[in-house]
Amino acid sequence: MSNSTSTDVDLVGDETAQNVARAALFAALMGAFSYVSFPYPLSPAPVTLQVLGVFLAGLFLGPLWGGASMVLYLLAGALGAPVFAGGGAGIGVLLGPTGGYLFSYAVAAVVVGAIAHGNGGLRPLAETSTARLLVGMAAATIVIYGIGVPFLWWNLDMTLRTAVITGAAVFVPAEAVKMAAAVGIVRSDAIRAG
Amino acid sequence: MLSYEPGDSLAHRLDPRSKLAVQIGFAAAAFAHTTPRGLAALTVVTLAVLYLARTDPRRVVWAFRFVVPFLIAAPLLDGFAWGVWFVPAEAVGPALAGYRVLLVLGVAAAYVRTTPVRDSRAAIQWAVPGRVGQFLGMGVAFVFRFLPVLRADVGRIRDAHRARLGTERSVPDRMGMLVTAAFNRAFERADRFAVALRARCFSWNPTLPELRFSRLDAAALAVAATFVVLSLVTVVPPRTVLSMSVGFVPVGTR
Incomplete structure (x- = not known):
């Protein structure tokens, strides 16, 4: 790209501008969610809102912009925005034990969006059946743990048993709560995104 | 931090x-x-x-x-x-x-x-050419800009819930309320932001540090x-x- 002033200004289209702004703000919101945790009786680790954020990114932004939003989240974190758990940042976090979960978010958001909206653009979520939403989120959960646990296993050089205990078994009960919360949010029609 | x-x-x-x-x-x-x-x-x-x-x-x-x-x-x-x-x-x-x-x-x-x-933005656009790199560059800059704003939003929402005994509710309820409020604010901000960007000739090719x-x-x-x-x-x-x-x-x- 040239830095000279003679380059023509290449304007961003109206719809794209809105999608870029939404994807970026959603990525920032994921970062803000990383500071929020709820104690949950069945899980020794606190439950954060991030996976819920991934579900909603796919549902409200669709597969393309939902996935793009998660890519922005990861890239901003890698380049130093304190968006990872507890205000972490940098390439080190992506290569650390929880890196697999973070990478999986981009794929998972695309999966939720693609299953909920199908082919051919965004559909109103009110017309999407609850079963379809749940299938989408269940598939995304499988993607998240399917990438996250092997990464943890490889990263910390632990046995597979340990990886499954520390990386999945303790978190899975909380995922059901998040799916319930996501369905509740979509069905309540409280989110006014057009 | x-x-x-x-x-x-x-x-x-x-x-x-x-x-x-x-x-x-x-x-x-x-x-x-x-x-x-x-x-x-x-x-x-x-x-x-x-x-x-x-x-x-x-x-x-x-x-x-x-x-x-x-x-x-x-x-x-x-x-x-x-x-x-x-x-x-x-x-x-x-x-x-x-x-x-x-x-x-x-x-x-x-x-x-x-x-x-x-x-960092200039490095991204150097490494990833074309529209994709430009999108990633501008998007990352926006994330940095809005992260403190949205963190403050989420903090205010939690304070408001606490003040109204929201902490007495079940965890899924609290999650749902927090996320709904945070989402609505973020979407409102995004839409206002998009209008502001368009009003200022939002372009794919702004001048970056060399x-x-x-x-x-x-x-x-x-x-x-x-x-x-x-x-x-x-x-x-x-x-x-x-x-x-x-x-x-x-x-x-x-």
Whole structure:
């Protein structure tokens, strides 16, 4: 790209501008969610809102912009925005034990969006059946743990048993709560995104 | 919390691309040589890098305290065995891997402390050409801009819920309420922001700071290349690893 002033200004289209702004703000919101945790009786680790954020990114932004939003989240974190758990940042976090979960978010958001909206653009979520939403989120959960646990296993050089205990078994009960919360949010029609 | 702080340390003066290259090379070397000797040498490198970035190592450890439970749980669980309770040999691998993570985080922290967003954005658009790179560059800049705003939003929403005894509700209820409120605010902000951007001729090609390699960057790139070569050599005599780390310090302080 040239830095000279003679380059023509290449304007961003109206719809794209809105999608870029939404994807970026959603990525920032994921970062803000990383500071929020709820104690949950069945899980020794606190439950954060991030996976819920991934579900909603796919549902409200669709597969393309939902996935793009998660890519922005990861890239901003890698380049130093304190968006990872507890205000972490940098390439080190992506290569650390929880890196697999973070990478999986981009794929998972695309999966939720693609299953909920199908082919051919965004559909109103009110017309999407609850079963379809749940299938989408269940598939995304499988993607998240399917990438996250092997990464943890490889990263910390632990046995597979340990990886499954520390990386999945303790978190899975909380995922059901998040799916319930996501369905509740979509069905309540409280989110006014057009 | 670790973030960019202006300064005039050696690391501040480097080009973002060479700093990213050093990080990637360091991580590759650390993953290839997760042995006590390799990690000891890389510890020296990490401390040197943090020194060059004028960053206190204790601050880095504190900033990344959330990974510590993972690092401690893995060796404990792997060393645990029925009957004999604990087999230290089983715990060595995970413990080394955990320490490696801390080192990689340390070097990444030096980048985070010394690189402004605009430089990172210019580096992205240099690395990824075309619309995709431009989207990633502008998007990352917006994330940096809005993160504090949305964190404050989420904080205010939580305060409001607490003040109204929202904490008495069930966890799914509380999650739902918080997320709905945070989403609505974020979407409203995004739509207002999009209008503001369009009003200001939001373009794909704004002028970015010019990236320029200096002689200092040549040294940093040589370090990065050394790391990459070392990571490809499967069996490295320990002396090579040590001389590499010793060689790095004078290059930086010169």
